[in-house]
Amino acid sequence: xxxxxxxxxxxxxxxxxxxxxxxxxxxxxxxxxxxxxxxxxxxxxxxxxxxxxxxxxxxxxxxxxxxxxxxxxxxxxxxxxxxxxxxxxxxxxxxxxxxxxxxxxxxxxxxxxxxxxxxxxxxxxxxxxxxxxxxxxxxxxxxxxxxxxxxxxxxxxxxxxxxxxxxxxxxxxxxxxxxxxxxxxxxxxxxxxxxxxx
Amino acid sequence: xxxxxxxxxxxxxxxxxxxxxxxxxxxxxxxxxxxxxxxxxxxxxxxxxxxxxxxxxxxxxxxxxxxxxxxxxxxxxxxxxxxxxxxxxxxxxxxxxxxxxxxxxxxxxxxxxxxxxxxxxxxxxxxxxxxxxxxxxxxxxxxxxxx
Numbered sequence: 001x002x003x004x005x006x007x008x009x010x011x012x013x014x015x016x017x018x019x020x021x022x023x024x025x026x027x028x029x030x031x032x033x034x035x036x037x038x039x040x041x042x043x044x045x046x047x048x049x050x051x052x053x054x055x056x057x058x059x060x061x062x063x064x065x066x067x068x069x070x071x072x073x074x075x076x077x078x079x080x081x082x083x084x085x086x087x088x089x090x091x092x093x094x095x096x097x098x099x100x101x102x103x104x105x106x107x108x109x110x111x112x113x114x115x116x117x118x119x120x121x122x123x124x125x126x127x128x129x130x131x132x133x134x135x136x137x138x139x140x141x142x143x144x145x146x147x148x149x150x151x152x153x154x155x156x157x158x159x160x161x162x163x164x165x166x167x168x169x170x171x172x173x174x175x176x177x178x179x180x181x182x183x184x185x186x187x188x189x190x191x192x193x194x195x196x197x198x
Numbered sequence: 199x200x201x202x203x204x205x206x207x208x209x210x211x212x213x214x215x216x217x218x219x220x221x222x223x224x225x226x227x228x229x230x231x232x233x234x235x236x237x238x239x240x241x242x243x244x245x246x247x248x249x250x251x252x253x254x255x256x257x258x259x260x261x262x263x264x265x266x267x268x269x270x271x272x273x274x275x276x277x278x279x280x281x282x283x284x285x286x287x288x289x290x291x292x293x294x295x296x297x298x299x300x301x302x303x304x305x306x307x308x309x310x311x312x313x314x315x316x317x318x319x320x321x322x323x324x325x326x327x328x329x330x331x332x333x334x335x336x337x338x339x340x341x342x343x344x345x
Contacts, residue, residue, distance in 0.1 A: 078305060153288070154275075159286050
């Protein structure tokens, strides 16, 4: 009897190992997961075509959002390039995503200017601006830090110090993940693929 | 007298040529650059130049300034992440210790191009003149590419 029990146990173990090898280990998200589920704060702005933009209209898609400004020569274009690369990694599934860039410098970034800026990276990217009254609550709701640097004298005018995280809003409109500046685009793409496949 | 003058002129010519050659060698051998590139940009916008520079001389050096016809202004800047906030600061100079490499990269040191005079498109090429305290002026050939 003990021999039979051992064989049954080995058989179950072998099955579990085979199952694990077939399915693979659980997926580990690369970004910072926000738990519990947290509905993304609403965003209501007017785009460069004078059309209403609402974050709610992008339910069913994965939104990748970043806050920056057009005069930023380094961090912002680097991030936009990373998001473009992320979409490249997704192949056809890139159509399930939407990149949104919201300005931190409405005094200089008109809706037309910021849309032109984002379109340089990819025509599908959306650039948004607005009044301070519209933007400040949005910045605050996403925990964005933004500070005008008036001390540094530069030919570029004033510089804007800012937090540089990428925000991922899932298909159900939850603020699901954030990514530090410099996160490999491939990692972001893998997380997106995981969410799309779930 | 004429022979003496021609002899001195001949010697002077060789000295000038030697000076030119030595100067060129110094400016090209004391600092070496690799992977020089710039990000695409739009007219009136800003962009940045990145590279790796190595000080191959026998003394410390400093990058003091940069200039280019591609933009209205060119400055040395450094981005840095402090407590989760990205700041950018203009640099009066960038130290280049002897024998060391200094990397100008996205999110760090960069040559900021302010007010591009025209769009910068992938594969475009332009020049930037860097001024070093000891190495003097060095002309960089920059190619525009996507990172």
